[in-house]
Amino acid sequence: MREEKFDINNPYGYVIAVTYNNFNYPGISSGVLLFSNDNKNSKAMLYDRNGERVLNYTVNGSELKFLENGELLFEFRIENNKIEVPGNNLVAKKAELVKIPAENRLAGKTFTGIYYNPNGTVHQPKFFYAFAQSGNKVDVGFEPGTTIRSETYVLAANMAALVKKTNFVEFVMVMPNGDIVCNYTDINGGTYYSKYGEFK
Secondary structure (H helix, E strand, O other): OOOOOOOOOOOOOEEEEEEEEOOOOOOEEEEEEEEOOOOOOOEEEEEEOOEEEEEEEEEEOOEEEEEEOOEEEEEEEEEOOEEEOOOOOOOEEEEEEEEOOOOOOOOOOEEEEEEEOOOOOEEEEEEEEEEOOOOOEEEEEOOOOOEEEEEEOEEEOOOEEEEEOOOEEEEEEEOOOOOEEEEEEEEEOOEEEEEEEEEO
């Protein structure tokens, strides 16, 4: 079967899974860029450790740039279904171009792992997310089977979950190779303190 060719001028149906530096403090963040289904408005949603927000994007040949409030946020080059992060890109470190899965890749699965502080020290040595088979529900805790809280999540592109509360944000994403990337952000008086997780 021939691989479907990505059209940079008609990107709906694909997302960009990106790993990048935190903007104001050390550490690792991940996010998913979801294109609008109206290709004329050149807008995309970014789901990540901060929640969800709308970005504008521009296309110039094979170059794709995402801007927030007029400021360059991400820059990529896409040719022959391959995405590259230009060497002068100070924010994004790694990116993957992904066709949106047909089904929710989190449903019915439990992910366990470790949360780290931005400086690399361990924040929480045991943590889990257990996603319900149906409905956007997830159980959260330290030891599987001992749920501390249950949350409703926003599903992004059938591959990422966002839990947004008044005092924290959680972001969980399944990468194309099956790796699990997570961020947990405490919100304290408008200041964001983000942790990153290694899960499986």
